[in-house]
Amino acid sequence: IKKKKKNLRANLLHSVTLLSVVQGQQSRKMAIFAAVFILTTLLILYSSSNNIEPVYAPFHMAANHAIKTTDLKKWSGKDGYVPVYGNKNMTLLCHHCALVTSSSHVLGSQAGEEIDRTECVIRMNDAPTSGFESDVGNRTTLRVVAHSSVFRVVRRPNDFLHHTDANAAVIFWGPPNKIGKEAKGTLNRLIQRVSMTYSNLSCFSIAPSKMRRFDSLFHRETGRDRQKSHSWLSTGWFTMVIAIEICDNIKVYGMVPPNYCGKKPGSKKLPYHYYKPRGSDECLTYIQNESGRRGNHHRFITEKQVFARWAKQYNITFTHPKW
């Protein structure tokens, strides 16, 4: 648009010069033509500058769909988590959990000590603790890692797989052709090697059958088929469900309420991840994903609408911001 505007402005100047040259001696025809041209140009400039605002057409939960509540406490089933190495069982159960999100809303919270005092601390993907201890604490009981974050986690094992609790676990999720017993690729070999090296850490992958159950849960809660609606589940979705399965009480740090971003991105920019200060803006990422039609997108805002419902059903509270 900028380039277009520049061209139009150049044309405008050109025609004004033309106008003065033809003045007097030349026919009035030319002057009229130039005037019309200037008016048209102004009109185009005006309408194009009005079109810059992003149009927000959010993902919609199916209309009139009756929400069939799922008891996530019973939904669990022990078979859903397959040990990557050895015959460990996913037995993690906690009375109190701190779910630390990766949002930059945690910055400046000074919640680190409170988080570290919590029985179980849950983190996601490659969200680091070192350098951010005063805001996010330094313990990790469970880390939920997406297939797309495996390389980043494995590359710096000291940051993500050391300094963890004695009963610490990592749950890897991803499409069954990338993660799990049947997968043959590099990703799976990496996970296996890490699980062997850090044998005091319990590593699991989500079984294909359970991955399908995560999809049907999304369908039941939103009335929309995940694949047909071109949606991807986020690590936040997996982590929240797993936290409800294993924790009696959950305090979520750094998650904004579903209506936080409004219809347009706010003027105040906040990075999507606390550890990437120059990364994309959180609200912009949420809104663009929510309105994405072509290609698959995360439905961060819809997911939060579901979380808000779950918060009433289970013991979930939100802090930084509080809601």
Ligand SMILES: *[C@@H]1O[C@H](CO)[C@@H](O)[C@H](O)[C@H]1NC(C)=O
């Ligand atoms: C895990 O559970 C299975 C079946 O309940 C049991 O046979 C196995 O010994 C358990 N493994 C460990 C390490 O506790």
Ligand SMILES: *[C@@H]1O[C@H](CO)[C@@H](O)[C@H](O)[C@H]1NC(C)=O
């Ligand atoms: C982090 O760990 C150390 C030692 O384990 C502890 O003394 C400290 O208080 C912890 N918490 C924070 C917020 O740094």
Ligand SMILES: *[C@@H]1O[C@H](CO)[C@@H](O)[C@H](O)[C@H]1NC(C)=O
């Ligand atoms: C777990 O094992 C690793 C590698 O053997 C070791 O460095 C680490 O201190 C251990 N952590 C705990 C909590 O035992």
Ligand SMILES: *[C@@H]1O[C@H](CO)[C@@H](O)[C@H](O)[C@H]1NC(C)=O
């Ligand atoms: C909520 O917390 C209380 C107290 O810790 C616990 O007894 C109860 O089972 C919890 N409810 C749910 C749905 O987890």
Ligand SMILES: *[C@@H]1O[C@H](CO)[C@@H](O)[C@H](O)[C@H]1NC(C)=O
């Ligand atoms: C959707 O969110 C992801 C982060 O999970 C981000 O990388 C991507 O750029 C977002 N897409 C759009 C269209 O903003």
